Amino acid sequence: MIKTIFGTHDDNTIRQFHNCLKTGQVAGGVLCADGHYGYSQPVGGVVVYDGQVSPSGVGYDIACGNKAVRTNLKYEQVKDKIPSIMDEIANRISFGIGRKNNEKVDHELYDDPDWNVLMDIGQQEHDKLKKLARDQLGTVGAGNHFVDLFVEEKTGDIWAANHFxxxxxxxxxxxxxxxxxxxxxFSDKAPGESMEQPPTLIDLDTELGDMYMRAMTLAGRYAYAGRDYVMDQVLDILGAEATYEVHNHHNYAWKETHSGKDYMVVRKGATPSAPGQQGFIGGSMGDISVIVEGKNSDENKKAFYSTVHGAGRIMSRTEAAGRMNWKKRTRSGGKISQKQMNDAVQQYGVVLRGGGTDESPFVYRKLESVLEAHKDTIDILHVLKPIGVSMAGANEFDPYKD
Structure with missing residues (x-):
């Protein structure tokens, strides 16, 4: 078994990673430098299976990922309009849990034959899920999901990126x-699950395995469609055109060939980085983001062509923002104050819309440190400084386990 660990990690994350490698038909695993404790499999963790897939490893936010585009605008053209641009982004695009898009989006995706897999489960489930998908296409969600503007300081180019x-x-x-x-x-209420939940595995050569892969693939295409729609909205607000784009998932399972054998590679919070493959990696709202490209190196091969998806949390949401009383909608006990966050973001030159202290720069590693740990596996092509960040509001309920 090939096992590769980048960077340093706390005991819970290491234990969880090793537990994943002991469960099922595992050929190898990777823990990226942004890794942290997650539900069933560490975020930043990669597990390589022979003939199996792990829906708990892919996680609840199937196909979470990023789209980033370079626009035809320069910083000088927009620098005085950033506050109004961010106002328009926050007003036009729907952020938050359970939100519906005010503008119903018709898309060829709804004719995809893989919707039939939900018919195999039942007409009622098919209809409910398809209606939910129609209602929410083009909405962003809460947690660490965002729509950001950047400037590439070397060139002055304006970039936009989203994450959901x-x-x-x-x-x-x-x-x-x-x-x-x-x-x-399918619709049963699951019993209470702990973060220590062992990986749930499905054999690929079973009917259930085929059904899950088809449903996961459909969710992946849906995520791509949603990020495309939101990016089109941002470009319209900017009055800009895209001149270059990068688009990738980082919560997904990929059929890949490694050392001449086919495997299922389950990445939870990890970006694919095959030689020549490009990806967007986001830092915090007070840090750089980057476009990277996978190297043709032995180190990248040992990493099963996987790299970080972000800077990685070093402080939990509750630790940062405090405990939430949902009846009173107040928080208490957090380590990071709103003033601390606002001061840090303002000092970095970012116009912020939404966002809570649980997403402040203080709760993440510095992106440069995790990229340094992966320097033998990826090249950095573009370094982007945030100038505008839009997220869900500070007290938005976030039910996701990942």
Whole structure:
């Protein structure tokens, strides 16, 4: 078994990673330098299976990922308009859990034959999930999901990027297949699960395995469609055109060939980085983001062509923002104050819309440190400084386990 660990990690994350490698038909694993404790599999963790897939490893936010585009605008053209631009982004694009898009989006995706896999589960589930997908296409969600503007300081080019996945459709798809894999009905209420939940595995050569892969692939196409739609909205607000783009998932399972053998590579919060493959890696709202490209190196091969998806949390949401009393909608006990966050973001030159202290720069590693740990596996092509950040509001409920 090939096992590669980048960077340093706390004991819980290391233990969880090793537990994943002991469960199922595992050929190898990677823990990226942004790794941290997650649900069932560490975020920043990669597990390589022979003939199996792990829906708990892919996680509840199936196909979460990023789209980044370089526009035809220069910083000098927009520098005085950034506050109004960010106002328009926050007003036009829907952020938050359970949000519906005010503008219904018709898309060829709704004619995809893989919707039939939900018919195999039942007409009612098919109809409910398809309606949810239609309602939420083009909405962003909460947590660490964002729409950002950047400047590439070397060139003055304006970039835009977004980060989110398959929304409630993906979450319910994941919940349903985790139920089925554990002998429950698709829509059953799952029993309380701990972060220490062992990986749930499905054999690929079974009917359930085929169904999950088709449903996961559909959720992946849905996430791509949503990020495309949101990016089109941002470009329209900017009055800009895209001259270059990078688009990738980082919560997904890929069929890949390594050392001449086919495997299922489950990446939870990890970016694919095959030689020549490009990806967007986001830092915090007070740090750089980058466009990277996978190297043709032995180190990258040992990493199963995987790299970080972000800077990686070093402080939990509760530790940063405090405990939430949902009846009173107040928080208490957090380590990071709103003033601390606002001062840090303002000092970095970012116009912020939304966002809570649980997403402040203080809760993340510095991106340069995790990139340094992966320097033998990736090249950095573009370094981007944030100038505008838009996220869900500070007290938005976030039910996701990842």
């Amino acid at each position: 996945g398959s929304r409630g459709f993906g979450h319910r798809t994941a919940s349903g297949f985790l139920n089925l894999a554990n002998g429950r009905g």
